[in-house]
Amino acid sequence: MCGIVGYVGEKQAAPILLDGLSKLEYRGYDSAGIAVFDGEKINMTKAKGRLKVLEEITHGGSTMPGVLGVGHTRWATHGEPSDVNAHPHLNRDGSIAVVHNGIIENYLKLKKKLVKKGYEFVSDTDTEVIAHLLDYYYDGNPLRAITKVMHRMEGSYALGIIFKDFPDELYAVRKDSPLIVGHTETGSIIASDVPAVLKYTRDVYFIENEEIVRMEKDSMEFFNVDEEQIEKEPVHIEWDVDAAEKGGYEHFMLKEMYEQPKAITDTFSPRIRGNEIVIEELNMSDEDIRAVKKLMIVACGSAYHAGVTGKYVFEGMARIPVEVDLASEFRYRDPILEEGTLVIVISQSGETADSLAALRESRERGAKVLGIVNVVGSSIAREADNVMYTWAGPEIAVATTKAYSCQLIALYLLAVKFAKVRGQISDAQVKEYIEDLKRLPDQVELLLNNKNKIQKFANRYLAAKDVFFIGRGIDYAISLEGSLKLKEISYIHSEAYAAGELKHGTISLIEEGTLVTAVLTQEDLFKKMISNIVEVRTRGAFVLAVTTEGNDEVKKAADYVIYIPRTNRFFTNSLAIIPLQLFGYYISVGRGCDVDKPRNLAKSVTVE
């Protein structure tokens, strides 16, 4: 996600800001900027692209005098990557500067109100709303203005704020987006992550939700949203820089798996209004939605697997025919795109060559394309007719986890929306689906916290030669992804099969001790799956079953059972994937593989 650094002290701020931002580069970003108060006014420099560009423009910060400032590396959410959308953002007379991590969900509503009051916006960001809102509430008391703004904002935020009127003070505040503050030998510093401050201090305060900090060169006060002062204890950081970049996790993949509850929430919550699903970026009227005759989902790798899940969800819930294709196949197979076909291209990076080619092919043939994309401003996002972003944040590990989970969420949201508009489900059912969506983050967290059980199991299979994943229906879709997670990072041969296909050839591969992972979350298919488990066990397989709580029958059939919490039959993949991700991860760790950068693979496949 974006990076924040802020400093107030006796040293020139700009070089410290740039240095701190450079320590956050690993998180991914598309533009950067700093704002520094020079004693008279707040000066700002922003640049799209690498931090190096900003360093060059400011000569390492030396051209920006002043001892109070904030800096930011931006990962675009609202508005494409550009100089003007980069942070910081200023209020109308340039006397307040703000940097922001997170998403302000009600920014459109706030923006409308501010425009009515005469405020002019220069960027497409949600953050600019904060700068103008601070301006609106500011009456000479920064703390009061900040708390008033906090009461108005919905969503997540970590903010660094400076006020021209208070040249010795730096403000920081957070809600659902991390922020730390600390004292250095020369002043006070804030950052969104530990690596940015390690060079200056190892004693930091972790700001909790809805807490505000007012810092001066050598003092620091903490407040709650009622402006009452609160006490906080510093924490001593022992991590080295490498561990700090991973937030204390051993690998980015593990960190990103743990970010899933938040990424899922960030993806669904801006699209839920009360008991309704509102996907503004779809740009489709109810009439347009009703006119869709077929969906064509096109993607590669894990994004393709998300698409396979999408097929079951859309067909089952919204009763729309869905075809799913690998982008590399689609682009060369002279696809038939009849009128009424909506093409959905799914991609984390938004730059995958085959997916982009499939998008262009579809548009040339006159089809409308909806992109489900994680990287804002990427090629697929730019070239699709409409784009629905997954708010997973930057994903660094080659093996996707949180971006895949968010792709599932985007598909569920679309399916519920389509199903409702097309009269396939009632308002009451929409409400239930929304409630189930809201439960998913906690359920995912619960499964993640159960990681030791999976780690123990994985350690028994470090020497496996072949692993098979089987499932029926939507559980086949998750088997595909579970199998890919295992093979790409552990180099163990693995394949996924629709369980009903076993008898048509695959079963001859089963021998004494072969590990078979059976996924069974669909109650109406439990019996069929149990027969398949028995079939492979009779031939010597060891069976790990992933199933829903309450399915006690399976205990008699499988060797080892992992239970996932209950949800509706369409959302189970979001839970079943967690133990499968953990399994792949721990096998890879146990085998001493390079978990985050597996051999021969790249995070973004921009060539055919």
Ligand code: M6R
């Ligand atoms: O960036 P994309 O989502 O378009 O990437 C598609 C695949 O390359 C990607 O999902 C790949 O399969 C991952 N390494 C799987 O973990």
